[in-house]
Amino acid sequence: MDFANLKAKGLVRTAMAPPAVRAEFPFGLGEPGLHEIAESAYGDRAAATGFLLAAIGQGVCGAWVWVRQTSIVLDTGEVPEAALPGLSSRLRLTVQARTAQAGLWAAEEAVVSGAANLVIAEVEQSDFTSSRRLTLASTRHGVPVVLVLPYSCEGATAAASRWRLASRPSAPNRHDPHAPGHPRWRAVIERCRAVPSATGQAFDLEWNDETLSLSVVSGLAAGPAAPPAATDANRFRLRAG
Amino acid sequence: MAANAPARAVGIEPGLRLTDAKATLPDLLCEEIDRAADLKALTALAAWMVRFSPLVALDGEDGLMMETTGCDHLFGGEAALVSGMSDRLVQAGHGHRIAMGGTPGAAHALARATGPGEHPVLPSGREAEGLAHLPMATLRLSPEALILLRRFGLTRIGQLYDIDRKALTRRFRSRQAGDAVCLRLDQALGRRAEPFAPLRPPPEHVEYLPCPEPLTSSEGISDGLQQLTERLCSALAVQGLGAQGFMFSAFRSDGATSAVTVNAARPVRTPAHILRLFREKISRIDAGFGIDLLMLEASRTGSMASGSRPLSGDLAGTGFDAQAVSGLADRITARLGEGSVMLTVRHARRPPDKAERQVAYAGQVPEVEAAPILGPRPVRMLNRPEQVSVMAQVPDGPPLQFIWRRRLRKVLRADGPERIAPEWWTYLPPAPGERGRLPRTRDYYRIEDSDGRRYWVFREGLYGDDRGMDPEWFVQGLFA
Known part of the structure; x- marks a missing residue:
């Protein structure tokens, strides 16, 4: 019997410290266990995707399995390879599923196969049973699983946490006041199994794609940028080249 | 117009007008000829005949041609093969004429000339004497050529043997028509080769499991599949090969076949994995009134990557365990359908919407190359x-x-x-x-x-x- 089989049966797994969920910002996001990231309104999927990649995507090598439901791909498109962190030892398999049920099945199959290092599933809906199954599989096999859900998802879940993501006006651009700067999001932790007191906490986050750091910005600085003077029609300064 | 045996018994021959036939027999049952349905039924029968020989081809609108070289000893000789085939067809309710010859032309002519219930076998090399008394119409000639030959008084194939070729060819309107007659004659006598185009390419590895009692239960089918898979995998292992395509066919005793196919991203020969892939689809096998033969074919064989596997994906040079990943891709593909597992590869095109392409994952490892430096790209x-x-x-x-x-x-x-x-x-x-x-x-x-x-x-x-x-x-x- 080979190692993958043993791993698939949960008999062996890579040794790791007991999962001690830290009671601070990511609340275990990116560690084995099921986490959910949801849009806060229609159109925030790009923010949810950006938060997902920023929070956990940077260091995970190996095989990624990215399950998408067809309707979501048709609505908000693909996550291109160019947007993913440029790791040399990464293989991303994308799985197209017609129904949410098939997508959740594929995600669970990827977790228990022992082949994937990170499983992301974008489905229209998930219920308590399937999230419980995914949680059990994920903790047993030590593979982080993230569900990216639409704004309409509500209700019970067995996931370790559920985040709700909204776009915020971007940071001021140091080089060009008229250009968007580093992206900012508002992440509200709706459910947190490990630290119940954290539920409802909101974080204003800024992602710096040069230093690859996700930082919390204070509420004052995260306000909307001052509207530019609207008097001159040609207010958009073109960048040379 | 075509006619079946009872109609011919009362004098209704193929080629008669429908009104004349109705006049002969007022309560005649008639039906429009449906060539498409005929072809479908004939193809289904051809798929079922694979149980006798893997090389089956369609022969015109109403015939099947089989290459049985090397298959006859499995059935106890050529005569036993032909009579066994005939018995099977009778059981399945197909009226048929059957004959065996050393060349496709000879077999075609004999089968058309033989009566029901006879199974002539013409040994190879004796075509000339075997075909001599057969009617000219069995030689696969065009209707015009047949009319012309009949005008010359040539009605038996044997009459053509002694005629000077040049003189014969000159009688025809065109040189091609004359040459066609000589070609068909030579092909029937084995003087010129005739290509054989089977419906399906012969499988590279195949295992059969005949069932003493017709199988009807799904447990029986699964058990048979398991036996076949183990045998096929050990046969592949002997040669150090793996296969990417597997086709499982069940031959029913009533002359129908049902088959399911699974594909793997890279060559495999692990029985457990193959059975797992079949498990999603095996319910599509329709047992009907009983299955009496199971067959498992392996195609697209290739050498397997040998050597030690990494203990875990993180320890592999590529960062992931390619074998485990392709196994996962196979399982998802078997359940969600072909093309549901994709890999994004870079494509050298300028428009950003065409710079990447989704290709079906086939076990490949993406090449590591530095991404071109571009402007900001959206998520x-x-x-x-x-x-x-x-x-x-x-x-x-x-x-x-x-x-x-x-x-x-x-x-x-x-x-x-x-x-x-x-x-x-x-x-x-x-x-x-x-x-x-x-x-x-x-x-x-x-x-x-x-x-x-x-x-x-x-x-x-x-x-x-x-x-x-x-x-x-x-x-x-x-x-x-």
Whole structure:
């Protein structure tokens, strides 16, 4: 019997410290266990995707399995390879599923196969049973699983946490006041199994794609940028080249 | 018009007019000829005949041709094979004429000339004497050639043997018609080779499991499949091979076949894995009144990657366990359908929506190469650019307001343009005097609206570039 089989049966797994969920910002996001990231309104999927990649995507090598439901791909498109962190030892398999049920099945199959290092599933809906199954599989096999859900998802879940993501006006651009700067999001932790007191906490986050750091910005600085003077029609300064 | 045996018994021959036939027999049952359905039924029968020999071809509209070289000893000799085949066809309720010959032409002629219930076997090399007394119509000649030969008084194949070829050919209207007669004669006598085009290419590895009692239960089918898989895998292991395609066929005693296929991303020969793939599909096998033969074929064989496997994916040189990944891809493909597991590969095209391509995962490892240095790229790319109507625009600048998906969006900040030149080599220049579509430059802008959402929009064309209408605006992607 080979190692993958043993791993698939949960008999062996890579040794790791007991999962001690830290009671601070990511609340275990990116560690084995099921986490959910949801849009806060229609159109925030790009923010949810950006938060997902920023929070956990940077260091995970190996095989990624990215399950998408067809309707979501048709609505908000693909996550291109160019947007993913440029790791040399990464293989991303994308799985197209017609129904949410098939997508959740594929995600669970990827977790228990022992082949994937990170499983992301974008489905229209998930219920308590399937999230419980995914949680059990994920903790047993030590593979982080993230569900990216639409704004309409509500209700019970067995996931370790559920985040709700909204776009915020971007940071001021140091080089060009008229250009968007580093992206900012508002992440509200709706459910947190490990630290119940954290539920409802909101974080204003800024992602710096040069230093690859996700930082919390204070509420004052995260306000909307001052509207530019609207008097001159040609207010958009073109960048040379 | 075609006629079956009872109709022929009362004197209704093929080729008669329907009104004449009705006059002969007023309560005659008749049906429009449906060639498509005939072909379908004949192809289904051909799939079932694979149980006797893997090489089965269609022969005209109403015949099957089988190459049985090397198969006869499995059934106890050529005569036993032919009579066994005939018994099977009778059981399945098919009226048939059957004969065996050393060449396709001889077999064709004998089968057309033989009566029901006879199974002549003409040994190879004795075609000339075996065919001599057969009617000329069995020689696969055109109707015109048959009429001409009948006018000469040539009605038996044997009469052609002694005729001078040159003299015979000259009688025909064209040289081709004369040559065709000689070709058919030579092919029947084995003097010229005749290509054989089977319906399916012969499998590279195949295992059979005959069932003493017809199987009807799904447990029986699964057990049979398991036995076959183990035998096939050990046969593959002896040669150090694995296979990517497996086809499991069940032959029913009533002359029907049902088959399921599974595919693997890279060559495999692990029985457990193959059985797992079949498990999703095996319920599609229809047992009907009983299955009496199971067959498992392996195709697309290739050498397996040998050597020690990494203890875990993180320890492999590539960062992942390629074998485990392709096993996972196989299982998902078997359940969700072909092409559901994809890999994104870079594609050397200039438009950003074509710079990446999704290909079905086939066990490949993406090559590691430095990404070209590009401008900012969005975190989500729409499948195809969506056109937007721009309310206020300034030439050579981003829009101030635009409507995308029926909502007005006010642009607060913008950055750009990133100009991407068109691929002029993908367009055909329009003919002189015509106005065809011309390649247009795209200017990409990164913009942010009043809700804090960021978009990647582009303007196709420039103002006054003299390449068609006014430029159009599209949303290409969404920034985080």
